[in-house]
Amino acid sequence: MVRRYDILVIGGGAAGFTAAITAKILYRDSKVLMVTKTDKSPIVCALPYAIAGNRPLDDYLMPYSYASSLGVEILVDEVVDIDTEERVARTRGGEEIRFDNLVIATGSRPEAYMAEGVDLKGVYVLGKEYREVAELREAVNRDGVRVVLVGSGLTTAELADALSGIPGLTDHVKRYVTIVSRRKYILSRYFDEEFAELAERELEAKGVTIYSNTRVKRIHGHGRVEEVELDNGEVVKADVVVIVPTWVPNTELASRAGLEIRGRGIVVNDYMRTSKPYIYAAGDCVEKRDFLTSDQRDIKLATLACEEARRAISAIKGVTLSAGRMGRIPVTVTRVGGVVMGAAGYIESHALNEGISYIVGKARAVNRHPAWLPGGCEIQVKLLFLEDGRLIGGQAAGRCNEVAEIVNSIALAIQGSLRVEDLIIGLQHGSHPLLTYSPVMHPLINAAVEAYLKMKN
Amino acid sequence: MVRRYDILVIGGGAAGFTAAITAKILYRDSKVLMVTKTDKSPIVCALPYAIAGNRPLDDYLMPYSYASSLGVEILVDEVVDIDTEERVARTRGGEEIRFDNLVIATGSRPEAYMAEGVDLKGVYVLGKEYREVAELREAVNRDGVRVVLVGSGLTTAELADALSGIPGLTDHVKRYVTIVSRRKYILSRYFDEEFAELAERELEAKGVTIYSNTRVKRIHGHGRVEEVELDNGEVVKADVVVIVPTWVPNTELASRAGLEIRGRGIVVNDYMRTSKPYIYAAGDCVEKRDFLTSDQRDIKLATLACEEARRAISAIKGVTLSAGRMGRIPVTVTRVGGVVMGAAGYIESHALNEGISYIVGKARAVNRHPAWLPGGCEIQVKLLFLEDGRLIGGQAAGRCNEVAEIVNSIALAIQGSLRVEDLIIGLQHGSHPLLTYSPVMHPLINAAVEAYLKMKN
Known part of the structure; x- marks a missing residue:
């Protein structure tokens, strides 16, 4: 049997989930299907607290049951092919899904700097998937564990904060945390120095050691990580190494379907329409533009992903913005210490x-x-x-x-x-x-x- | 000797004070004089906490020393006459002050519903002046005191909250508080019912008795207040009665100077210029207009007073707003319980x-x-x-x-x-x-x- 939907959403992350629920809220009588690779999807912004937390990982999942309660159908499967002319998607599980409108929200995947020794046990590239998060969580939730974080961004700062203990939330075990950052300040992509320094001072006050302007040269160990050698010659003892990756758009499916890709993202207009009619894209998989220069810019934020999802769904019925409201302003908020x-x-x-x-x-x-x-x-x-x-x-x-x-x-x-x-x-x-x-x-x-x-x- | 100033400000409230400091900040080399009737001016928004508070009243004053530190000259006196052609102001103390530009910020004065018995001891009309506040403060800062508040607005709600004890701030004595409000809900001028109800529930949970849709018929006592008789026949025992007044613009001085008055406020344009050149007005003494209908509207808020003061001072050098930014939105925030x-x-x-x-x-x-x-x-x-x-x-x-x-x-x-x-x-x-x-x-x-x-x- 061929299924048919008014709105098909590919992806169950912030963008996909928001697209699916917004579709049912705005168009109550429409048939909406969300295809997600997993029915257990951790909330990405909350990963640091999920990983270091003293409550079960299942307390940090996207609330898919809320989508179901609105009438969104959920299929745990993977779309492998889209026929944009016939408007049919085919899944790995063999389903054939006809759609009137499609929202592609395939998100992003990690791309990490791979030093020698990354294949040792105890070395993790931070991922968003339940299994990956669960494994890392188990590794760091041991008393006295020494964790080296390799990264400079928000996730690194928040993970260091969480691992070094947030009262009542992540303080059930004692951990020793080191950050290795190739930047002069952590968070320097998001904040000017006087603000970034505030975060560094908070982390240091909690016992976190920060190596700035430093790269990992090599990870040492016998089967399992024992030490991290830095390019400044220092060596840091480690039970666990977490490499916090950068995230690159997942565009393979869109690309195979013949949608235009520019730089690394799917090309969309201000209302998230792709180069093909009836096909929209939202979230980390689409290209982003600066609100001032309109140049391409690498911004990945859940708030933008959700906004794009709402734009895509609203655009199906022609909802438009007032003049001058196009630009999306990147907004970052965080708590460190x-x-x-x-x-x-x-x-x-x-x-x-x-x-x-x-x-x-x-x-x-x-x-x-x-x-x-x-x-x-x-x-x-x-x-x-x-x-x-x-x-x-x-x-x-x-x-x-x-x-x-x-x-x-x-x-x-x-x-x-x-x-x-x-x-x-x-x-x-x-x-x-x-x-x-x-x-x-x-x-x-x-x-x-x-x-x-x-x-x- | 005749004094001469680039900018003369009449009034030391929120508008006058903001005008004076903004003048020195924007025009560093200008000579600025603020004439105020008192050098001890309680912060009006903080009156409920000043009255009920367990710290001295002097901790709740406008920070005139900050204005002095910026180079604002302060004269404690009262302007009684303005010659708008010659640009001279004369004070009760006999000073003659020449000015290039004048900002009138004479504020508002209480206008209260006067029931029979208001002249009894223990009955107060809430005022903004130091002496008045100090007297009321003394009256309510006795353990076991029974206070009846007559009013419906923000000050009434906040005063009831403060008198019934805010931990660490106003809880040094135990008081019994009753509100008599002629409205269906207190705060109904500021909030819709479902929000106003939240405030009422908070106050009731703190032991405050609220009579709604009720007026004071008569205040009884022998020399000193003993009981408040309501128009529903009920009688409330009272040691202190506080009548929370409405506030009407102080426009006598402006009127005598020949400035145009409309309704009850001084007429100004969007940049606070009055009907005479070089003469501006700001704060409670000027007419307010609705941002949507541009009709006159009775709004008295410190935030608007300060904004108007900045507009007046900025207008002296021709600072203007971007298109569409004229309207001033009344914004109220409060905490009750x-x-x-x-x-x-x-x-x-x-x-x-x-x-x-x-x-x-x-x-x-x-x-x-x-x-x-x-x-x-x-x-x-x-x-x-x-x-x-x-x-x-x-x-x-x-x-x-x-x-x-x-x-x-x-x-x-x-x-x-x-x-x-x-x-x-x-x-x-x-x-x-x-x-x-x-x-x-x-x-x-x-x-x-x-x-x-x-x-x-």
């Missing part, structure tokens, strides 16, 4: 790489007024403006959760093309003594004022 | 009063993913859209401080004229398992989806 930090849009190093001139404004404020009121937290803010005054980036950090939502406000301000004057005399916000900064001393406004004075002098 | 709640733009009752058709979308989500992760808080969101899809209002509530910044994001989305589709497929935000909702289950997006489905069906 006690510090919450986030970035939206451009950071200095990225602007420099792109040859974009910018002006910086900085400010700090405690989010209580008077500032001594209980529960206050000093928040530091840095904003980047173009020379014509347009806001293109912002970073914030502080020892409280509110930082995440402050960064989300910055993202909306960037999306709204606010200029420095708009922030100074037009930033809409509310205040309360027990909850926020004083409206007299708002750090976003004060950072804008600092930048403005630089522009005019 | 353990609940943080906020509103930006329109609520249902206000839209109904204005005859504006709207569509509502609601959603809830825990700000962790998976939702069981520690520290999570369920946040409920309600959004109001015009029938054409434009976002005009939003409310949020939950038992965590992040709600305040979520409401600020809603304010920016309203300011940015985002439409329902822009929220569904274009809301820029970041996510993190330990800090925010899942990007798959974002309540602002889900509330927009609910509204969108109502629009299309």
Whole structure:
């Protein structure tokens, strides 16, 4: 029997899952099928906590039962071939699925720097699949285990934080953690130095050793890893080595189906349509463009994947955005130790790489007024403006959760093309003594004022 | 000797203070004078905590020393006359002050419903002045004191919360608190019923008795208040009665100077210029306009006062806003008991009063993913859209401080004229398992989806 669906979604990650549930929510009467290679898919953003956590791995899975409850059909199988003219997908399990509309959300796969010795037991390339995560989890959940993390990004920082113990969440065993980073600072792809340093200091305070500007030369051991030799000559004892990979788009299926690929991602328009009608793509498998330059840019974020999924599903019925709302602003928020930090849009190093001139404004404020009121937290803010005054980036950090939502406000301000004057005399916000900064001393406004004075002098 | 200033500011409240410091920050070499009736001015938003607090009142004052440190000159005196042609202000103390530019920030004064018996000892109309606050503070800071609050707004709710004890801040004595509100719900001017109810439930859980739809008929006592008689026949024992007034613009000085007054406020343009050149006005003393209808609207918020002050000062040198950034969105955030709640733009009752058709979308989500992760808080969101899809209002509530910044994001989305589709497929935000909702289950997006489905069906 040939199955037929209004909307077929290939992939069960953030993009695929969001596409499937959004399809059933927006088009209640449509038949929706999500094909996923596994029915147990760990939430990727939560991997550090799933790996180091003291609760079962099954507590960290994508909630497929929620999709089922909405009426999404789920097929655990793998699509191996798409006929874009006949609109038929064929699976490894032999199913033939006809579709009116297709969303490809095949995600990304790890690509790791492979030093000599990576085939020793105890060396892992971090993966997203249940089996891989379960294995790594078992390896690091032993008291006294020495773990060497090779990487520089968010996952590396968060995994180091989690492995060195988050109270009540990942502190059931004692581990010794070392990071080997080829960058000057960990997180330097996401944050400017003064923010990246905050994360490094938090990790060091938790006992994590960080080797910066350093590469792994060789991994030593007899069958099982014993030591990691660095290119600076140092040797680090290790029971477990985790190589945190970069992620590259999974485009083989799309490519075989004749869809256009550019760089490493599937080509899509602003509404996620591919080069073929009725065929959309979303998430890590598609090419990303910078909101300012529209150049290709390597950004992989669950928030963008979900947004793209919603765009794809909405586009089926022609939902469109208001003028000027196209650009997708990359927004990163994280917690490392006690510090919450986030970035939206451009950071200095990225602007420099792109040859974009910018002006910086900085400010700090405690989010209580008077500032001594209980529960206050000093928040530091840095904003980047173009020379014509347009806001293109912002970073914030502080020892409280509110930082995440402050960064989300910055993202909306960037999306709204606010200029420095708009922030100074037009930033809409509310205040309360027990909850926020004083409206007299708002750090976003004060950072804008600092930048403005630089522009005019 | 006649003094001469580049910028003269009349008033030392939120607007005056912000105008004065912004003047020195933006125009470093300018001579700036702030004339204030007192050098001890309590922070108005913090009055409930100052009144009920266990730290000295002087810990709750506007930080005038900060203005001085920037080079703002401060004169404790009162301007009684302005010659707008000659640009001279004269004070009660006999000073003659010449100015190039003037910012009038004379604020508002209480206007209270005066029941019979208000002249008894122990009956207070809540004021903003140091002496008034100090007297009330002394009256309520006795163990076992019975306090009746007459009012329905934010100050009433926050004062009831503070008087009934906020741990570590206002819990040094035990008080018995009753609210007499002429409205169906307290806070109903600021929040829709389902949100206002949350605040009432919190207060009741703290032991506050609330009489709704009720007015004070008469206050009884022999020299000193003993009982409050309500119009429903009930009688409430009282040691202290606090009448929370409404606030009306102080426009006498502006009126005498020949400035145009409309309704009850000083007429200003979008950059706070009055009907006379070189003369600006900001804060509670100026008329406010609705961001959507541009009708006059009674809104008094410190955030708007500060924004207006920055507009006035910036306008002196011709700073302007980008197109479409004019409208000022009223944003309210508060904490009552353990609940943080906020509103930006329109609520249902206000839209109904204005005859504006709207569509509502609601959603809830825990700000962790998976939702069981520690520290999570369920946040409920309600959004109001015009029938054409434009976002005009939003409310949020939950038992965590992040709600305040979520409401600020809603304010920016309203300011940015985002439409329902822009929220569904274009809301820029970041996510993190330990800090925010899942990007798959974002309540602002889900509330927009609910509204969108109502629009299309």
